[in-house]
Amino acid sequence: MSRYAAPLFALLGAIGFAVTIWMIFTDTPLQFSWQPNERHVVLATGSGSLFFNQKIFFWHVPHAIMLFLAVGVAGVSSIGFLTKRNPKWDDVALASVEVAVAFGAVTLLTGMIWAKAAWGHWWIWEKRLTMSLLLWMTLVGYTIVRRFAGASGERIAAAMAVFAMIGVPFIYTMVGAGDNHPQAGSEGNVATLNADMRPAFWSSMVTFLCWFLALVITRVQSARMQREVRELREKGLDAGVLE
Amino acid sequence: MSTLQHAARIAWKDLRIELRSKEIIFTMMFFGGLLAVIYSYVFPTNLDMIKLAVPGMLWVTIAFAGTIGLSRAFDRERENDTMRALLLAPIPRISVFLGKAVAIAVLVLLVALVIVPMLVLLLDVPLFDNPGPLLISLLLGAIGFAVIGSVFSAALIKVRSRDVLLPVIIYPLLVPLFMAGTSITAGLLAGDSEKVGFWMGFLGLYDAAFLVVSLWIFESMVIE
Amino acid sequence: MRSIICLVLLVSSTALADSGSAAGSGSAPAGSSAGSGVPSAGAGSGSAPAAGADTPSAPIPIPGPPPPVEPNPAARKACVEAMNGDPAFADRIVKTAEVQLHDKLMAVQVTKDVCTLRDHGDSQADVAKNKKHVLMAYIAMWLVAAGFVMFLWRKQQALKVEIANLRRDLDAATKDPK
Numbered sequence: 001m002s003r004y005a006a007p008l009f010a011l012l013g014a015i016g017f018a019v020t021i022w023m024i025f026t027d028t029p030l031q032f033s034w035q036p037n038e039r040h041v042v043l044a045t046g047s048g049s050l051f052f053n054q055k056i057f058f059w060h061v062p063h064a065i066m067l068f069l070a071v072g073v074a075g076v077s078s079i080g081f082l083t084k085r086n087p088k089w090d091d092v093a094l095a096s097v098e099v100a101v102a103f104g105a106v107t108l109l110t111g112m113i114w115a116k117a118a119w120g121h122w123w124i125w126e127k128r129l130t131m132s133l134l135l136w137m138t139l140v141g142y143t144i145v146r147r148f149a150g151a152s153g154e155r156i157a158a159a160m161a162v163f164a165m166i167g168v169p170f171i172y173t174m175v176g177a178g179d180n181h182p183q184a185g186s187e188g189n190v191a192t193l194n195a196d197m198r199p200a201f202w203s204s205m206v207t208f209l210c211w212f213l214a215l216v217i218t219r220v221q222s223a224r225m226q227r228e229v230r231e232l233r234e235k236g237l238d239a240g241v242l243e
Numbered sequence: 244m245s246t247l248q249h250a251a252r253i254a255w256k257d258l259r260i261e262l263r264s265k266e267i268i269f270t271m272m273f274f275g276g277l278l279a280v281i282y283s284y285v286f287p288t289n290l291d292m293i294k295l296a297v298p299g300m301l302w303v304t305i306a307f308a309g310t311i312g313l314s315r316a317f318d319r320e321r322e323n324d325t326m327r328a329l330l331l332a333p334i335p336r337i338s339v340f341l342g343k344a345v346a347i348a349v350l351v352l353l354v355a356l357v358i359v360p361m362l363v364l365l366l367d368v369p370l371f372d373n374p375g376p377l378l379i380s381l382l383l384g385a386i387g388f389a390v391i392g393s394v395f396s397a398a399l400i401k402v403r404s405r406d407v408l409l410p411v412i413i414y415p416l417l418v419p420l421f422m423a424g425t426s427i428t429a430g431l432l433a434g435d436s437e438k439v440g441f442w443m444g445f446l447g448l449y450d451a452a453f454l455v456v457s458l459w460i461f462e463s464m465v466i467e
Numbered sequence: 468m469r470s471i472i473c474l475v476l477l478v479s480s481t482a483l484a485d486s487g488s489a490a491g492s493g494s495a496p497a498g499s500s501a502g503s504g505v506p507s508a509g510a511g512s513g514s515a516p517a518a519g520a521d522t523p524s525a526p527i528p529i530p531g532p533p534p535p536v537e538p539n540p541a542a543r544k545a546c547v548e549a550m551n552g553d554p555a556f557a558d559r560i561v562k563t564a565e566v567q568l569h570d571k572l573m574a575v576q577v578t579k580d581v582c583t584l585r586d587h588g589d590s591q592a593d594v595a596k597n598k599k600h601v602l603m604a605y606i607a608m609w610l611v612a613a614g615f616v617m618f619l620w621r622k623q624q625a626l627k628v629e630i631a632n633l634r635r636d637l638d639a640a641t642k643d644p645k
Contacts, residue, residue, distance in 0.1 A: 056604040063608070082463040102615040109607040117600035131419070138415040145412060149402045156398045156412065159460050163391070163416050166452050170419055170445070211612075218619050225626040232633040239640045 006221070009214035016207030023200035024058045056117070058200055060110040062208040063103050064132070068168055070100030070212065071135065074142075075165025078158035087227060090154055093161055095219035097142045099212060104136040131170070138164045246341070249334040253342025257316065258349060267315050271308040271354045278304045279361050290367065297368045298428035302384070302421045304358050306414070309351045309388050314409060316347055317396040326400055330465055340393060340461040348389035355381045373431045376439055380427040380446060387420045387450045394457045398464040420449055 073096040081089035111129065112122050123129065138160060145157045261267055279300070286296040320326040329339050359377070363370050370377060395412050399405035423446040430438035550557035 055601045059604060059608055082460065099615075102611055106608045106611045109611065110604040113600050113604040113607065127422075130422070134415050134418050141411045141415055145408060148404055149399070149408055152398060152401055155464055155466075156395065156402075156408075159394060159398065159464055160412060160416070162456060162460060163453065166456055167416065167419065170449060170452075215615065215619070218623070222619060222623045222626055225623065225630060229626060229629050229633065232630065232637065236633055236637055236640075239637060 003221075006214045006217040009210045009217065013207055013210035013214055016203060016210055020058065020200060020203045020207050023203055024055055056110050056114045058197075058204045060107060060114060061201070062205045063107045063110065065205065066208050066212045067100055067103045067107050067132075067135075069209075070096045070103060070216070071139070071161075071165055071168055073216070074100060074139075074161040078161040078165075081158050082155065082162070090158065091220050091223035091227070092216075093158060094146060094223055095216050097139050097157075097161060098219055099215045101136070101139050101143065102215070103212065104132070104139060108133065108136060135164060135167065138167070246335050246338045249338035250341035250345065253329070253339060254345035254349070257343065257346035260319065261346075261350065267312045267350055268353060270315070271312050271350065272357050274311055275304050275308045275354055275358045276361060278307065279358070279365055283365060288366065293366050294368055294432055295429070297362055297366060297370070298425040298432065300366075301355075301358060301362060301370075301428055302424045305351060305355050305381075305384060305388070305424075306417065306421055308354050308358075309347075309385075309392065310410060310413075312350045312354070313347055313388075313392040313396055314406060316343070316350070317400055321400050326397070326465075336462045336465065337458055339465075340397070340458065343397065344386075344389040344393040344457075347393060348385045351385040351388055352381060355385065368432065370428075370432070376431055376443070377428065380424055380443065383443075383446045383450050384420060384424045387446070387453060388417060390450070390454050390457050391416050391420075394461055394464060397461065416453075420446065423449065 074093045077089045077092040077096070080086070081093060111132075115124060115129075116122050142157045142160045142164070145153050145160065147153075149156055282296070282300045286293065286300075317326075320329065330336065332339075359370055359381075362368060391413055392409075396405075396409060399409055399412075402408060423442045426442040427439050427446065430436070430442065546560075550560060
């Protein structure tokens, strides 16, 4: 990981952002019907269509997917940390959890605004929303533990990240049980997305992947710096410079 | 002796201490009763409404009372530093974890078994119509609670702010469990067997997944 | 705003539609006898627009104000007798009345349809051009991103300073004893 990686990804993200915004507002059809099926219409305004509000989709979904990706990265590197005891893994886990908190905040906020536009309420206690909020709270709990649990906080937080990762599939299980969350298709996958929207969607995905990588790399670098500070402090204590 | 026998012995040790002092059981039950009184004040108590609220009451009581029992059970190990003794004993760490988890699961289940008749008595809800599925869901809920709670309580034993951090850590992980339990109880009250089946499966899978991960993770959590 | 105008239009036009019976009997003090008479007869008898007190002030684009009913027992009696005497005349009278009634009902219907269409168009435009929520979502995203970047940047700056300070102190401390 060279020192140019983060700026490079940030630059790619910026270019991708411009391209994506152009595609979203010029190349995608305005009206996107969520197939007014019985699941969605129950809570929607009745038309089953979101018109201009659907543009939020291109931000909301990539952020949600990046949130899950970040949770996955955090979980895997936490497993690495717990087995190998190498602090490098812990840096990656901490970085991706913090980035996941940011991406999760965007996911929840854009989702809430969308809900206001489509359903008329800022929040609905529907299973997927609740579970996403819970996942986000687990991640916030992770940062709280890192901050207040002292020396054993690293291990406890790592276990939290692993459990959070295990919990993600259950979020998808819950969607099966009488859920009203809009799906891109009957199976909720991208393959059933309107063909004219796919280029913009994938462009958005790549953009936010770059953005995600830039943030994680930067955060890993500052985690290393934190570690360096700690080591220098210890050295300073040994040398008698600090008390 | 096998791992499971060691675990059974540790669990029995915990339960025997509890049987002598009856401290946790009494406080948990008293707390549960107190919560029932609070609920009767907080929620509208006509029969139609209460039927909708009771599943939540039952599981929230289990969560709160269980947390009390959980922190007390691990405080006992901390007071004389007996956790270190347990970990130093020439038995697999998994046995320690399983023993503690089983003891806590038994305590939580006992409390649940006291709370259910109390809710039936005080609020007049037909919870006893399907005793079998209700008992299974309570058992699964208690196991899940004990598994997740034990892992983090054991790890938090050395942390100064453990009482504040324990709920912060375990509740987000436990809420899916309680949601499933609540849905099962609600399904039982409404006679919706499909819903009960789905959430029972969910609860079982959730327990299984977290048990497997906990068995692996416990060892690295308590390394001194 | 537009829907309010539509509502006023609709109310007034429906009020006009049955003004033959309801409004006539209620407001006209002149004839108190046969207010409940067949409205077509009243409509056919005269077309003099005597300022009806019951029409609201809103401008009404629909054709013609209604002929006010001025029941005149004598004229009415003469008319009935004439109609009874000559079936052809009666036919003509009834036809005229039907055409006028039809026109009036059509006017009401058209007003209703126009209002419905406008409402549909309004709400469709509202949803289609609703940039508010999209803008809000984008602003929210940017705020979170900017906040996080700020957090990262400040943290890194602070760490850089701290590392530099510690290094300097350490170097100074390790050099001094020599």
